[in-house]
Amino acid sequence: MSGLNIRQALLATAAAILVVPSVAIANIDNANTDMSVTATGSWKFEPDFFATYAPVTALDMVRRIPGFSIEQGEGRRGFGENASNVLIDGDRPSTKSDDIITILSRIPASQVAFISLSEQAGADTETQGQGQVVNVVRIRSAKVNGTYEATIVAGRRYGFQPSLNTSATMRRGDTSYEVNFSSYSERVYGFGPEDFKTGSGRLVERRYYTGKGGHDEAAFGGAIKTRVGGAKLNLNGQLRWNDKFDIRNAEYSNAERERTGEEFLMRDGPIGDLSYELGGDIEFSAAPKTSTKIVGLYRTGNESSFSSIETTRIAQPVTLFETRSRNKPMEAVVRMQNDWAAVRGHAVQFGAEIAYNRLDAQFSVANSVAGAVTNFPASNVLVEETRLEPFVSDVWTLGPAWKIEAGAIAELSKLTLSGDSTAERRFTFIKPRAIATWTFSPQTTLELRAERQVAQLNFNEFATSVDVTVGNQVDAGNADLVPEKSTTLSALIRHKFLDRGSIQFRADYQLVSDTQDLVPITVRDADGNIIAQFDGTGNIGKSTKWNGELEITLPLDWLTKPIGFVGIEARYVGHYHGSRVTDPVTGLNRRVSQRPLWHQQWDIRHDMADLGLVFGGSISVQDANYDYFFNEKRRQKEGTRTTIFMEYSKFKLGTIRFQVTDMAGFRRDRFIYAGTRASDTLTQIVNRERRLDPLLQLSLSGKF
Template identity: 70%
Template sequence: MTVFQRKVATVLAGTFCMLGSALAQAQDTNGTNISATVSEGKRQFRADYFEAYAPVTALDMIRRIPGFTIADGEGRRGFGENAGNVLIDGDRPSSKSDDIFTILSRIPASEVDYIELTEQAGADAETQGQGQIVNVVRKVSSKLTGTYEGNLVFGHRYGFRPSVNGSATLRRGETTYEFNITSYSERVFGFGPEDFKSGTGNLIERRFYRGTGGYDGAGIGGAIKTRIGGAKVNLNGRVRLDDSFDHRNGVYSDTSGLFSGEELLLRNGPKSDINYEFGGDIEFKISPKLTTKAIGLYRAATESNDSSIEAARVGQPVNRFETRSRNKPIEIVGRIQNDWSALSGHAIQFGGEIAYNQLDARFSAASSVAGAVTVFPASNVLVEETRIEPFLTDVWTVTPKWKIEAGAIFEFSKLTLSGDSSASRRFQFLKPKVIATWTVDPSTTVEFRADRQVAQLDFGEFATSVDVALGNQVDAGNADLVPEKVITLAAQIRHKFLERGSVQFRGEYQTVSDTQDLVPVTLRDAAGNITAQFDGAGNIGNSKRWNGELEITLPLDWLTKNIGFGGMEVKYTGHYHDSRVTDPVTGLKRRMSNRPLWHQEWSLRHDIAKSGFVYGVTAYVQAQNNAYFFNEYRRQKEGVRTNVFVEYSKFKFGTLRVQYTSIPDFGRDRFIYTGTRATGPITQIVNRRRYLDPLFQVTLSGKF
C-alpha cells in the first residue's frame, strides 16, 4: 500500500467511525421534531426547517438540504439532455445562459412555500434522466417581492471593486413579472519567478513577473409567466456585457542576477463583449392524459480577445507579437415534448428537438522585429451544425419502492466547416439510458444507472488560437474533431440521518470511444511537406475511466449539545477520477490530460442559535494536473484554497457577510523535448511559480 493509499484509508476509516458513532446516537436523538414531511421517495422541507440558517434566497435554502447537490447538465448535447435537477414551481427554466444558481439567488427565501426533494427515477417529466430533484414551490402572493445584494471586493494591491445585484417579482392574477439586474467586478494580483533551465537542470535565465487580471460585467433580464386559456406561457430574456483583461510585467536576469531584458503582456482591450438570449415555452393539454410542451430558444454573442507581448533584451531589437480574435456564436433550439399517462403505472414522454449551432471564428496574428512585420495566414473558420433528435422515454412504477426510467434519443446531425478549413460530416447516434431507484426506506435510496452519452463539441476547438501568456503556445484548430462517446455504468447510495445529516457514495465505470485529448496537428504545403506542427484538440481512440464520489454532511449536535452549544456542522466531499488511454505520441498507457486524480473539499459551519451569527471555513485541494503535448509534458500543482467567513443576519437592512479568500498559489513545470516526447531528449525545463494576493469581500444582502 502506497503512502497516499494509507492516507486515504486512514481518512475513510476515521470518517466511518464518526458516522458509526453518529448513527448510534441517532437512535436516541432522531425524534419527531424534524421540520420536514417524509413519504415514499419524497421529503418536503418547510420554512421552519431553514430558520437556523437565516437564508436570504432560495439558493441558500437548497444548499442546506442534506444529501442534495445541484447539477446543471454536465455539458451534454441538446437542450433536453442538459436538464438539471432543480424545478421552479414544477417547471424547468427555459434558459441556457442563466444558470440555475443565478436563478435561485433571485428568489427571496420568504417567498418559498416549501421545497420538495424527490429521490426516484423519472421524478418529473421536466428533468428526466435525473434520479434526484428538488422543486422550489413559491407562495401565491400579489405583493412586490425581491432580493438585493451589494458586494465590495478588495485587496491591498488592486483597490476596491463594487458590484450590485437585484431582482423583483410582481404577481397580478395569473401573471408573474420578473426583473433582474446584475453587475460584477473582480481583480487578482499575482507575482513570482519563472526559471528557464537546460535539459540537465542548469539555470539559463530567470524572469520575475508581476501582474493584475480581472473582469467586469453587467446584465439585465426579465421574464413573464402567465396563462392564456388553459395554457401556461413562459417568456424570458437577458442581455449581458462582459470585459476582462490581463496586464503583466516581466524582468529578465541572467545566471549572475544581472538585468538582461524586460517584457510587457497586454491581453484583451477596451472592446466589450455582448451576449443575449431570448426563450420561452408554452404548455397545454390536448386531452386529460396528454400534455404537450413546446420550447424555443435563441442566443447569440460576440467574444473578443486581443493580446500583445513585447520583449526587449539588452543589445537586441524589440520583438513584438500580437493576436486578435473575434468569435460570434449563435444557437437556435426548438423542442416539443408530450407526456402521456394513459397506461397504468407508466408515464411516457415522446417528442423531438431540433437545433442549429454556428460559430464564426476569426483569428489573426502578426510578429514584428525592428520595424519589419510578418503577418501570419488568417485562421477564419465558419462552423455550422444542424441536429435533429427524436426521443422516447417510459417511467415505470414497478412498486412504490421501485421505479425504472428507460428511454432513448436518436440523433441525426450534420457538421460543416468552411473558410480556412473545409469539412462536412454526418453523424447518427443512439443514446439509450436506464435508471432504476430503490427506496429502501424513507432515509435510504439506491440508484443504478446505465447510459450512452455523446459529448458536446466545443466549436472553438475547430479554430486556431494562441496563448501569449504561455510562450505563444498555439492551439491549432482541428477540422477532423468528432464528439466522444461514453458508456457509463454507475451505482449510488444515499442515506439520511440525524435530521440534517447525510452520506452518499457514487461509483461509476466508463468506456469511451473517440476520446478527446491533445493531439499533434500537422500543417503541410501544396507539395505535402511539413511546414509546422502544433497541438490541438483531437480524438485519440478508446479509453476507460473510473470515478468515485463520497459526500458526508455530519451535524455535530449529538456531540456538542452535551457541552452546551449546537448548530455546528462539518461536510466532506471527495472525488476520485482515474483513466487509461493510449498516448498518441509514445504509444504508452497514461491518464487523460487535464484530469486530476482526485480533489477534496472540507468545510465547517457554525450557526450560533438565536444570535444571528454564523461563521465557517472551507478548504479545497486537488492533485496535480498533467497535460501531454506532442513535444512537451506539463504538470501543474495548486495549493490549498481556503475561505473563511463571518455572517450576521439581524441587521435592519439584511445580512452582512465578511469573507476572506486565500487564492491558491500554484507551480507549473514544463519539460520540452527536441522532436517529440517519443524520440527527443529533454532540452529545456521551465519552472514557473505564482503567488496570488488574497481577496477580501464584504456583502450586504436582503429581501423585500
Template identity: 65%
Template structure:
C-alpha cells in the first residue's frame, strides 16, 4: 500500500469510527429536528435555529446549514450555465460582478424570516442544473435596515490597514431600495531565498528576497426592486476601483556567500483600475401557466499593470526590463426564459440567451542595457465572441421521492481575433444534461448526474504577457485556443443526522476533449523559420479526470453533554483529484498541470451556550502542484494555512471578532532542461522558498 493510499485508508477508517456512534444515536431519535421543518427533499430553517450561532448576516446563517456549500458556477459558458445555488426571495441575482458571498453579507440576519434548503433535481427554475438550492426569504418590513463592518488588518512589518463596509435597505410599499459601500486594504510581507544550481545540484548563486505586496479597493452599489402592474422589476448597478502593488528587493551572492549584485522589482497599476456593471430583469405572466423573465446585463472594465525589474551586478552593466499591460474587457448578456406548468407533473423551461464578449488587450515590453533599448514585438489583440444559446429543460416529478431534470442547450458562437493575431472560428455545441434525485427519506438524498459542458475561454490567454518576478517568463498568446469539452458522470449521497450534522460523498468521472494545458507556442518569421518558442495555454487532445469529495459536519453534543458542555462542532472536507493526459512534449502519460492530487480542510468551532463567546480553528492543506512546460518541470508546495478566531456577540455595537491567520510558506522547484523535457538533460535547478508574516485582524460587525 502506497503512502498516499495508507493516508486515505486511515482517514476513512477514522471517519467511520467517529460517525458510527453518532449515526447510531441519530437512529434512536424520533426523527424530528428542533426548529426545522422537513419533508422529502426540503428542509426549512426558521430564525430560531440559528440563534445559538448569533449570526450578523444572512451569510453567517447559510454557513451554518449542515451539508450545504455555496456554489458560484464552475466556469462554464453562459450566464444561465453559471447559476449558483443560492436564491434571494426566490430570485437569482442578475449580477456577475457581485459574488453571492458579498450579496449575502449585506442582508442582516434579523431580516431573514427563514431559509429553505431544497435537495431535488430542478429545485428551482432560477437555478436549473443544481441538485441542491438554498432560498433566503426575507421579512416584509418598512424599517430602514442594514449591516456595518469595521475591520483592521495588521502585522508588525506592514502596519495597520483599515476597511469599512456597509449596506442599507429601505422598503416603501412595493418598492425596495438597497445601497452598499465597500472598501478593503491589505498588506503582506514576504521573504526568503532563491537558489540557482547546476544540473548536478551544486550551488551557483543565491538571491535573498524581501518585499511587500498588497491591494486596496473601494466600491459603491445599489439596487431597486419593485412591481409595475403585475410584473416584478429588479435593477442593479455597481462601480468598483482596485489598486494593487508589489515592491521587492533582492541581494545576490555567489556560492562563497560573497555579495555580487542586487535587484529592485516594482509592479502595479499606474492608476486604479475601474470596473462597473449594470443589470436588471423583469418577470411577468403571459398566462396563468406561463411566466416569462427577461434579463439584461452589461459590464466593462479597464485593467492596467506596469512592471519593471532593475538588476545591477558588480563589474557588469545595469539592466532594466519593463512591461506594460492595458486591458479593456466588455460583456453584454441578454436572456429570456419561459416557465410553463400546463402539464401535470412537469415544469418546462425554454428560451434563449445571447452574449457578446470583447477583450482589447495591449502589451509591450522593453529591455535596456548600457542605454540601448530593445523593444519586443507588441502583442495587441482584440478578441471578440458572439454567442447564441437556445435551451429547453423539463423537470419531471415522477413521485414525491423521485425527480428528474432533463434538458439541453445548443450553442452557436463565433470567435474572432484581430491585431497582432488574426483568426476566425465558429463553434456549434450541444450540451445535454440529466439529473435524477431520490429522496430516500426527509434526511437522505441520492443524486445522479450526466452532462456535457463546454468550458469558458479566458480571453487573456489569447494575448502575450510576461512574469518579471519569474525570470521574465513569457506566457505566449495562442490564437489557436479552443474551449475544452467535458462529459461528466457523477453520483452523490447526502445524509443529515443529529439535528445539525451531515455527511455527504460525491464521486465523478470526466472525459475531456480538447483538454487545456500548457503547450509550446512557436513563433516564425515570414520565411517560416523558428524565431522563438514559449509556453502558453493550448489544447492537448483527450484526457480523463476522476474526483472524489467527502464532507462531514459532526456536532459533538452527543458526546460532550455527558461531561458538562455543548455547542462544539467539527467539520472535515476532503477532495481527491485524479487525471491522465498525454504530454505534448514527451508523448508520455502524466497528470494535468496545476491540479493537486488532494486537498483537505479541518475545522473546529465551539459556541459557548448563552455566553456570547465563540472560538474556532481551521486548517487547510493541499498536495504539491505540478506544471509541465516545454523545457521545464515545475513543482510547487504550500504549507498549512491556519485560522484561529474568537468572537463575542453581546456588545451593544455588534459582534467583535479577533482573528489570527498564518499564511502558508511557499516552496517552488524548477528543473530546466537543455532543449526540451523530451530531449535534453537538466542544466539548471532553481529552488525558491518564501515565508510570509501572519495576519492579525480585528472586526466589529453589526446590524440595524
C-alpha cells in the first residue's frame, strides 16, 4: 500500500468517526457513575468502570482507559527523560530493568482502589515532559495478595513451551513487601527458500532453510516500600537469567535443482547470562512547600554470544566460520530532584542527575579456511561515559483550561574509548522543552509541544560484531559515533465520546542533526592503503522526519444495541513515518534506514459480561524496512500477523484464555552492487522467504 493510500485511509477513517450520529456522542452529564471528570482534564475511574472487561491485573485496567496509551520512554539519554506516563501510588518505579507493563501485570485488579488520569502539561512532578499521566492507586490492605499467569504455547512442530509469572505483596502498616518471579520460554520453527540470482535476475543457487530458535528467561525480584520518620523509602532489586539459541540447516541446489552442498548454522546468545539491578529512592520535605527526592540505581551483567556456520560444497573443502563475544555493561545513576510550590500558580522543579556508563566488549573471529584468527576493527574496546545533567522546569497554571510546562536540561559529558579503538570526546548539550495543553472541554484536549532531544548512544555500536545469518555481515565498531540531536515540533488533539470511546491524532516534524544510520568504515594499513571496508553505525549529517498517528477506540453499542448486541468495541491504530536524508554513498536523497513508512493495526472484541466470555481478534500489517549499506540495499517486509482469542473469566481458578496466532513470516531482498551503490550496477540479487507455523496458546491467569 502506497504512502498516499495510507494517508487517504487515515483521513477517511477519521472522517467516518466524526460523522457518527450526534445521538452517539455522550454528554458528560450522562457519564457513568463509575467515572468522573473535571473541567481541568482530570479523570477518575472506579473499579466498576472496568468490571465489564473482567480484569485480572492493573495492566488489564490501564489498557481499557479511553484515549490512553502506555509510553515507556523514547531512548533518550538519562534516567529522568525516560520516564513512563504511569505512576504507582503516585511514584515512578526506580528501575530500568523492569518496564511499566511488567510492573502493572503484577498488581491484582482487586487491589486497585481507583485510577486517575490527568491530561494537562506538568501532570505530575514524577513524569514531567508527559502531557498525559495515569496514577494507579492501590488499596491499603494487610492481607497477602498477588497475581499469577501460567501459559502453554504449542504448534504443529513446536512441542509444549511453558511460562509462569507470579507476584505477591504484603502490607504491614506503612510498610509493603513484594516478591515476584517470572519465567519465559519461546520456541519458533521457520522454513523457506533463499534464492541467489545474477544482477539480471537469473537464478544461480537456491538454499532451502529449516530451523528452530528458542529463548528462555527467568527473573526473581523484590521491593520494599516504607516510611522512615517523615520520609518515604523505596528499595527494589532484580536478578535475571537469559539463554537463547538458533539452529538452522540448509540444502543447496543449482538452477537445475541439483544438490550442490549444505550448511549448518548454530548461534547462541545470550548464553546463560546473569544480570542484576539494585535501585531505590527516598523522598522527604526539608523546607515548607518543598519536596526532595533522591534516586539511586545500579545495574550490571554479562552479554555473551557464540556462532558458527559450517558450509560443505561438493568437491570443495569444508569451511567453518566462528565468532565469539563477551560484553560486560554497567550503569550507575544518582538523581536528586526538588519540587518547590511557594509561588501561586507555579510548580518549580530543579535538580541534577549524575550517570556513569561502561561497556567492556571483547570479540573474536576464526575462519578455518584461513587457518588463523581473523581480527576485525574495534574487536576489543572499553567504552566509558560520565554525564552530569542539571535541570529546571516550571509548570504554570494559567487557568482551569490552560497549562504550560517549560524547562531545560543541560548535559555535560565525557566519553572515552580505549583498547583497539582510542578516542576522547566531551559533549555539551542544552535541551529546552515547552509543552502547552488546552482543555477546551472535559472531553477534548489540545497539546502543543516543542523540544530539543538528544538520543541515547548504544555502546555496542562502538564494538564490532558479525551477523552469520546474512553472509557473515560485519557491523564494524565506530569510534567516531556521536549522539543524534533533534528539534521536534508536535501537535496532538484528543476527543472522548460514548463514555468509552476516543479519537486521537498526533503529528510532528523533526529537524535532525548527526543522524544515525549506516556508514562505510574503511580499514587502512600503516601506509594508508585500504585493506578492507565494512558497514557500521555512524552519523550522516542532517535529516528531516515527519510522523502522523491516528488512534480510534469505537464502542459499537449505539449501533448494535437495537439488534440485541452489546459490549462490542473496535480499535484502530495507524502510523505514518516519513523521512529524508542525503545518502553518504550516492549523494542522493532517501529515507532514513529502519523506518517503515506506515503501520496499521485493527482490533475488535466482544465482551459478554453476564456470561464471562470475551471474543476478539486483531490484524497487524506494516510497510517494508530498508537498510542502506555501502554496496547493498536491503528490503525486509514482515507479513500480516493475525490473532483470534477467547476468554472465560468465571472459571474458579481465574481467567482462561485460548489464542491462535498466525505468525507473520517475512521476505528479505538484498540488492548487491559492484563496488558501491553509487555504481548503480547490480551484480547479485538475493531473495529470502521465511514461513512460520501458527501458534496455539492456552493461559490461566488469576489473583489471590
